[in-house]
Amino acid sequence: MTDNPFAKRILVVEDDRHIAEALKLNLELQGYEVNVAETGISGLRKWKDVAPDLVVLDIMLPGIDGLSILRNIRLEDERVPILILSARSASEDRVKGLMYGVDDYLTKPFELDEFLLRVKRLLKRATWAKGREHGEPDTSMTREYRFGENRINFETQTAYCGGKTIRLTEQETKLLRLFVANKGRPLSRKELLEIGWGYSGNTSTRTLDNFIVRLRKYFEEDPQNPVFFRSRRSVGYIFDHD
Numbered sequence: 286m287t288d289n290p291f292a293k294r295i296l297v298v299e300d301d302r303h304i305a306e307a308l309k310l311n312l313e314l315q316g317y318e319v320n321v322a323e324t325g326i327s328g329l330r331k332w333k334d335v336a337p338d339l340v341v342l343d344i345m346l347p348g349i350d351g352l353s354i355l356r357n358i359r360l361e362d363e364r365v366p367i368l369i370l371s372a373r374s375a376s377e378d379r380v381k382g383l384m385y386g387v388d389d390y391l392t393k394p395f396e397l398d399e400f401l402l403r404v405k406r407l408l409k410r411a412t413w414a415k416g417r418e419h420g421e422p423d424t425s426m427t428r429e430y431r432f433g434e435n436r437i438n439f440e441t442q443t444a445y446c447g448g449k450t451i452r453l454t455e456q457e458t459k460l461l462r463l464f465v466a467n468k469g470r471p472l473s474r475k476e477l478l479e480i481g482w483g484y485s486g487n488t489s490t491r492t493l494d495n496f497i498v499r500l501r502k503y504f505e506e507d508p509q510n511p512v513f514f515r516s517r518r519s520v521g522y523i524f525d526h527d
Contacts, residue, residue, distance in 0.1 A: 292318045293408050296337035298328035298354065299370070300346050304393075308341065311397060312404070325349025329357060329483040337365065339408055342387075344371040344378065352381055353479040359386040360462045360480070366407040370395070430465050432513060432526040435504045437461055446504050456482075460496055464514070464524035473521040497522060 295317045299305040302323065309319045320335050322328035325348040332340065332354075340358065344351035355367060369382050372393040382390050388410075389403050430437045435446040442458045444451040453461070460481050463472070477493055478484040497516075501508040515523050 289316060289318075292316055293338040294318045294320070294335055295339045295341060295404070296320050296322065296328070296331055296335055297341045298322045298325070298331075298346065298351065299341070299343045300324065301343075304370075307397075308400075311401065315401060315405075317404075323347075325351070325354050326483060328354055332358060338411065339404060340365060340367045341404070342367055342369050344369060344373055344382075349479050349483060352378075352385060353476075354483075355382065355385045355387055356463075356480045357483055360459050360466075364411065366411045368403060368407060370400075430461075433504070435513075437465075444503060447506075451503055457496065457499065461500070464522075467524070469523070469525045471517045471520045471523040475521075477521060 295312055297305055297308050297312075297319060299308065299321065300323045305321045305323065309321055312319045320331050320337070322331045325346040328342070328346070329349070342351045342354060346354070349357075351369060351371070355369070358365065358367065363386065366388045367386070368389045368391065369387050370391050370393060371378065379390050388407055391400060391403060428438070428440050430439065435444065437444050437453075439458060439462060442453045442455070444453055460477075463477065463481050474493060478490070482492065484490065497514060498508070500514050501511050504513055505511045513524060513526055515525070517523050
């Protein structure tokens with residue numbers, strides 16, 4: 286680990302120990318501070334703890350796959366650069382990665398020099414963008430969202446519904462972002478738990494159902510007969526509106 290307090294922090298989420306160690310060594314030789322996680326769940330934990338300037342992410346990981354991690358991060362942070370490294374070169378995986386907000390995609394095996402160059406480019410682009418963001422308005426869809434008679438301000442984590450103002454918790458806000466980003470598309474319990482909470486898809490929990498009950502109380506005129514947050518039998522839940 287570098288002693289430079291201004292060194293850029295990079296998180297490598299890679300379950301192949303030999304690849305992870307090689308990436309860590311070579312990135313540190315470039316002056317970066319590097320943390321490594323070998324599973325999807327530990328990767329999400331370290332992302333929250335370390336607040337890296339760049340995430341290098343494998344797709345095929347134990348516990349939670351890389352695309353679920355990508356989607357989880359993008360619910361909270363749209364700007365941190367993410368570079369996917371994967372042995373899966375199928376165009377479908379690339380398209381999914383781009384759709385979910387990845388910044389770059391490199392197929393294994395890869396040339397080390399090319400990898401280091403892409404890392405440098407992504408960090409430089411992120412620094413340039415960060416320098417501009419104070420002078421430009423936020424045009425992302427995540428600032429405010431309206432449906433029915435409801436309004437959600439994602440920036441202040443506040444909802445306005447039924448003449449009431451509700452302070453949303455961080456997890457409620459995250460779950461709402463996930464639903465809004467997937468408007469009209471059924472989300473399975475597995476997707477919601479992995480992306481929304483970072484739980485393994487095999488986790489059995491009533492947490493999700495309890496959150497849905499709360500969202501219906503906030504936003505539905507009749508929570509027992511929901512219009513916006515509906516159940517899909519044998520699938521999960523769907524958020525939709527005209």
